[in-house]
Amino acid sequence: MGQDSLASTDAITIDAESDHVEAWxxxxxxxxxxxxxxxxxxxxxxxxxxxxxxxVSESTARKHLDRLVDLHVLGAxxxxxxxxxxxxxxxxxxxxxxxVVEEYDQEEIERLTISTKEEIEELKETYExxxxxxLRSLATAEETTSEETRExxxxxxxxxxxxxxxxxxxxxxxxxxxxxEQDAGTHHGSA
Numbered sequence: 001m002g003q004d005s006l007a008s009t010d011a012i013t014i015d016a017e018s019d020h021v022e023a024w025x026x027x028x029x030x031x032x033x034x035x036x037x038x039x040x041x042x043x044x045x046x047x048x049x050x051x052x053x054x055x056v057s058e059s060t061a062r063k064h065l066d067r068l069v070d071l072h073v074l075g076a077x078x079x080x081x082x083x084x085x086x087x088x089x090x091x092x093x094x095x096x097x098x099x100v101v102e103e104y105d106q107e108e109i110e111r112l113t114i115s116t117k118e119e120i121e122e123l124k125e126t127y128e129x130x131x132x133x134x135l136r137s138l139a140t141a142e143e144t145t146s147e148e149t150r151e152x153x154x155x156x157x158x159x160x161x162x163x164x165x166x167x168x169x170x171x172x173x174x175x176x177x178x179x180x181e182q183d184a185g186t187h188h189g190s191a
Contacts (some may be wrong), residue, residue, distance in 0.1 A: 021055060030056045034064040038074050039092075044084035093168065100172040101179040109176065113169040119162045123155060132159035 024033065033054035041050070051061035065085045068074040075088045100109060129135050132155075138144060139152035172179075 025055050030054065030060055031064045034061050035068065035073070038065060038068060038085060039087050041086060044077055044079055044086040046082050046084055050085065093171075096168045097171045097175065098179065100168055101176055104172075106173070106176050109169055109172050113166065113173065116162050116166045116169060120159065120166065123159050123162070127152075127155070132156040132163070135159065 028036075034050060034056060037050050037053040047062040047065055048058050050065060051058040054061060056064075065074060065076070069076045069085065072088050073091050074085045076083055076085050078084075100112075104112065123135075124130060127135055127138070129138065135152050135156040139149045139156065144152070
């Protein structure tokens with residue numbers, strides 16, 4: 001009886017997933033699905049991988065991916081004889097800056113900058129180091145315990161995230177008036 005129940009649940013899950021895929025295919029153009037998959041990958045992937053995830057043919061995926069490379073939305077590199085695609089870091093940075101300006105007003109971005117700097121200063125004071133790279137070096141030192149290594153790598157990653165966020169916030173502040181003028185009719189932040 002338990003197996004019938006389990007099989008039934010699996011069937012429902014597969015049917016729901018299939019329904020979701022069919023709805024996505026019905027409501028979204030192939031290029032939009034390719035863009036969605038292309039921007040969400042976290043490592044270089046082949047056109048076949050993107051095609052499978054976007055539910056398009058490999059030739060359709062490759063055509064759209066190559067166009068996105070031409071537009072500097074994605075990057076491409078040859079790996080083990082296959083062309084692979086990945087999100088372009090400059091484009092990703094621009095999107096993040098645009099999103100911050102769109103979602104927050106200038107005062108909120110200033111507060112975000114201050115709190116991010118405080119987090120970085122706290123890490124510098126706690127570890128008496130100047131960069132996440134130095135903390136990673138400490139993590140791999142022979143005398144560092146495995147528990148300390150785990151902590152140092154985690155904190156170095158957090159430090160990297162704070163530095164990235166600070167870069168985004170600084171550029172958002174630098175370009176705030178430029179983006180705000182373009183979006184004059186758009187409400188910024190929740191004030």
